[in-house]
Amino acid sequence: MFREIAMGSAFIQCDGSVKTFTQNYTVVSEGEEIRRVYMVNDGLLRAFRFLSDGRRQITHFLFPNDFIGLVDSGSYSKSVETVVESKLTSLSQHKLQAFVRCNEVAWLALQKETRNLLRRSNSLQVILGSLSSVEKLSCFILLLYQQKPESKFVPIAMPRQDIADFLGLTVETVSRSFTRLRKLGLIVSHDSGSIEICSVSALQQVAGIKLS
Secondary structure, eight states, rough: HHHHHHHHHHHHHTOOEEEEOOOOOOOOTOOOOOOOEEEEEEEEEEEEETTTSSSSSEEEEETOOOEEESSSOSSSSSEEESSSEEEEEEEEEEHHHHHTTTTHHHHHHHHHHHHHHHHHHHHHHHTTTOOOHHHHHHHHHHHHHHHTTHHHHOOOSSSHHHHHHHOOOOOOHHHHHHHHHHHTTEEETTTSSEEEOOHHHHHHHTTTTTOO
C-alpha cells in the first residue's frame, strides 16, 4: 500500500494522462526509448520478450497498481501488451524523475519497487526451474490468488497460450495440468472463466511454496 500511495500520488500531482487501451494493444515495445512511465489503474497486461529462437517468453503479468518503465533505464526492457481492455495513467519520465528527486517518500517507494521487480524475477526463475508442469501451474495459480487473497475464486483472464509462454510449457501441457489439478480435487473450474481453489494449503504443498 505504501508503494501505491507514494507513486500513485506522483501520477496525480503531476497531472498524469489517463487512457483506456483495447485488448491486445501494444503499449510499449522492447528497446523503445522511454518517454512515458505508466501505472495500471484497471485491467491486465503481459510483459514479454522474444528469445533468440523466436519463441515468446512472458516474464510477468501486470495488475492494478503495477508500473511500466518505472525502473528501466533509457529504453523499455520488455514489450507490454494488454490482455484485456485496460486503463492506464501515464506520466512523462522527466516529470516523474523531478517529482522523485524532491519527494523522499516517492524515492523510497521507487527503491521498494526495484526490490519487488527483483523478487518477481527470482520467483519466475524458480517456476521455470526444475518444477514439474503441475507444480508450475500450481505456482501460477497461487501468484494470481495473491492479487485478491480474501477470495478463493481466481479469475483466469489470460488465454492458455499466455500461461504456456509464462511457464515455459506447451498449451497442451497446460490443459493437462489443469485437468490433473481438478482430478486431485485442488481446484474447480467455473463457466465464468475463473477457478476456485479448494484448499490453498494443499495447493501450496503441490507447488512447494508457502505464501507470506
